[in-house]
Amino acid sequence: MNVTLEIIGWVLVVALFAVGMAGAVYPILPGALAIYAAFFVYGLFLGFGEFGVVFWTLQTLIVAILFIADYAVGAWGVKKYGGSKASVYGSTIGIIIGPFVIPGFGLLLGPLLGAVIGELIAGSDFKQSVKVGFGAVVGLFTSTVVKIILQLVMIILFIIWII
Template identity: 75%
Template sequence: MEIVGWILIIVLFAIGMAGAIFPILPGALAIYFAFFIYGFFISFEPFGWVFWTLQTLIVAVLFLADYAVNAWGVKRYGGSRASVIGSTVGVIVGPFVIPGIGLLLGPFIGAVIGELFAGSNTGQSLRVGFGSVVGLFSSIVVKIILQLVMIVLFIIWII
């Protein structure tokens, strides 16, 4: 059973890391769930309240940072609330509507449309769309770093 547990843990870690790039995957929650798999299949003994507190805080920061960093990118380039909403919708819908490049085009198009609805000119809307892509890449970097921290803490705790 221990081997099955490790296979599941590795798969969940892989899904979690892929989720840093593809927003349709559960990301941090997959990594968090892997800790429970370890506990059920191997042992909960290495994990105390400090481990669970740190990991839960990281997951909370990841959820907040995901939205905040993307919004920062849009706002940094002069975007309105409408373009933040459009960019967020684009991140979620883009990969489904435009497979392959929808992850990049979705937030860009969403932000541009949102900014046009807010009354900005085309040049400003395109600038904000670029900002949404900057925010997306910044968000991905933050998620990768924090999710790697989660995995490293797990390894440190079980050694």
């Protein structure tokens, strides 16, 4: 195999892993999908021989769990603190637009303010709405930890599979 192609392949794989891990913290980046894409890049540049049905099944299962857990854990934080569906939707919208509207602090303030606004719209008082907003931040942190752990598992499985 051409050494230059191998180097390009590895650079792309590492870059996709970095984007994926950054995506665990910054939700605008593709996260788990970037890591998943790295496996295909590896296969295209270095060969798919090491991968089999078990590898792809495990990795696909982890990605599915990540998507479900990402939403569910965030919603859990809001619900645990007494939030309504409106605050779950508000915190989700806040996670997406917060970093753009409030650069630097939007990742934290977005879900907090989104949940507070959603809960106020649902008819809760200000004190309860702030409590639910705090729950949204707790859910965000918990979700981030879960994503980091599962994405590291994806990368570790990949390394185990190719060595």
